[in-house]
Amino acid sequence: MSTPPLGLRDFIAALPREGRWLLSTVAIQLLGRGMTLPFTIIYLNEVRGFDLGLAGTLMGLIAIVGFVVTGPAGSLIDRFGARPVILGGLVCAIIGDVVLAFAATPVLAAVALCLLGVQAGVSWPAANALVASVVEGELRQRYYGVNFALINLGIGVGGVIGGLFVDVARPETFTLAFLINAATFTIPVLVLLGPLRHTHGRAARPSADEPHATASYATILRRPEVGWLVVVGVLLATLGYGQLESGFPAYSRQISEVSTRVVGFAFVVNCAVIVLAQFWVMNRVSGKRRTRVLIATALIWAFAWSIFGATGLAPGSVAAIVGVVAFQGIFFAVGETLMQSAFPALTNEMAPDHLRGRYNAINSASFQTGAIVGPILAGFLLEHGQSTMFIALMVLGCVGIAAGSIQLERRIPPAVNGVRPPEPQEPASL
Known part of the structure; x- marks a missing residue:
């Protein structure tokens, strides 16, 4: 039997309360990211004066650090729950964006981008695990799709705003853009500390004799x-x-x-x-x-x-x-x-x-x-x-x-x- 088509209103109504709170922060959080994502390398090169090769290498730190922290993040999620891991990543992102806004040296920029890499590495597994703990069945698949649409909406609108706002002739516009990005990360922090403070995203561990009761990455x-x-x-x-x-x-x-x-x-x-x-x-x-x-x-x-x-x-x-x-x-x-x-x-x-x-x-x-x-x-x-x-x-x-x-x-x-x-x-x- 096919599932009847759902519109946005029907989908939101079908979500549990925790799912609605989680979804509410996505577009706003990514709005600030969209304001900075396409322009970070321009900022490093044309505003801070780093040569293009160095700027590109610094940008690569986000993916490298994200890859390194992903494995430990998964273990922490299973042990302590997804919520504290997400909170840790968001704090890293806030500090990283503030540091990057005033990063006049390559060392400061590297520190900031490494912090952003930590958030990038932990956010995906932790957010997906938290969603899976509160949204079940067919609705979960729909949630991931809507979440992806909201991510693109936030990045797309943020990119348009950033393109109209930032100007290499006015370095302070880049500083403000990074500070706005940091501010948008505080919104999910408030939601996780407030309405979702009891949603830890940690499953009860099965008894030792059950299949897959414990498992390493290698297993x-x-x-x-x-x-x-x-x-x-x-x-x-x-x-x-x-x-x-x-x-x-x-x-x-x-x-x-x-x-x-x-x-x-x-x-x-x-x-x-x-x-x-x-x-x-x-x-x-x-x-x-x-x-x-x-x-x-x-x-x-x-x-x-x-x-x-x-x-x-x-x-x-x-x-x-x-x-x-x-x-x-x-x-x-x-x-x-x-x-x-x-x-x-x-x-x-x-x-x-x-x-x-x-x-x-x-x-x-x-x-x-x-x-x-x-x-x-x-x-x-x-x-x-x-x-x-x-x-x-x-x-x-x-x-x-x-x-x-x-x-x-x-x-x-x-x-x-x-x-x-x-x-x-x-x-x-x-």
């Missing part, structure tokens, strides 16, 4: 289904988020020869499509096998990368502009909404309650890996004139996502994969 990773989950996660991140701020703009400028304004507009359209399409997508993937949704993501992305690659055949043309915007703003965005509706829900259905922190940390680490590998791969190939090879590897990677999803489907029960059991039939009357 979890030896499970075949987890191994395939990691493979799919790394590929999704390498081909997806690992390219959005590296391969996509570099190919667009060097090979497709479109303006920076076109690249920026494509990002805006991407956020808009995600926000507008999320409920439409959610209502159509409800009750479907999550692995099949990931296969659909792979097929859409393969088509999108092919369209994007073709823009290099007519550089600087109207066709190239349309192809760049269509890739980022339409095809890629639809694939993202499918992925974010399926992948976090799949991870949390697979995880035993008391190991949810570790499973989400593994999920997060796989994406952090892709976010590191993706830019390196794109930079190496495009710098050496291998643009055709770059596109070919992206398409081949999409095939890998589909193949990995098929292998994963064979190793998990239908209930974990999002298939609802059939409703019992009433006996026919004689």
Whole structure:
């Protein structure tokens, strides 16, 4: 039986009180992040006077530190609960943004960006684990999709505001932007210390003789289904988020020869499509096998990368502009909404309650890996004139996502994969 379509009002009404409080802070928190995310490297280079190579290296600290802290964060979540881990990450983000606002030296900037990396590393596994502890069943999958839409709404609106507000000729505008970002992080802190102070996100540990009562990362990773989950996660991140701020703009400028304004507009359209399409997508993937949704993501992305690659055949043309915007703003965005509706829900259905922190940390680490590998791969190939090879590897990677999803489907029960059991039939009357 298919789930009836839900609009935003119906979805909010169906959420438990804790779920509504958690969701209420997402767009506001990301509004400040959107004001600074696209402009941090410009701030370091043009306002603070660090050379571009140093600025790029400093920016890389966020992903590196995020990767390093993800594993310990998962263990802390399982032991102490998701809420205190989120609070610790938010405090790091607040301090990091305040320090970055006044970072006149590379050392201060490095400290600030490392603190932001801590928050980036702990926030994903902790937030997903906390959501999973208060929202159950089919509603949980819908929650992850709506959460993703709100993230993009906050970043998109924040990016527009930041683009209109910050000005390298007025360094104080960057300082104010980072302070505003710090202030937006205080809102979820207040919610977690107030209305959600009793929601710890920690599951009761089973008795020692039960299966998977205790498990190290090594034990979890030896499970075949987890191994395939990691493979799919790394590929999704390498081909997806690992390219959005590296391969996509570099190919667009060097090979497709479109303006920076076109690249920026494509990002805006991407956020808009995600926000507008999320409920439409959610209502159509409800009750479907999550692995099949990931296969659909792979097929859409393969088509999108092919369209994007073709823009290099007519550089600087109207066709190239349309192809760049269509890739980022339409095809890629639809694939993202499918992925974010399926992948976090799949991870949390697979995880035993008391190991949810570790499973989400593994999920997060796989994406952090892709976010590191993706830019390196794109930079190496495009710098050496291998643009055709770059596109070919992206398409081949999409095939890998589909193949990995098929292998994963064979190793998990239908209930974990999002298939609802059939409703019992009433006996026919004689």
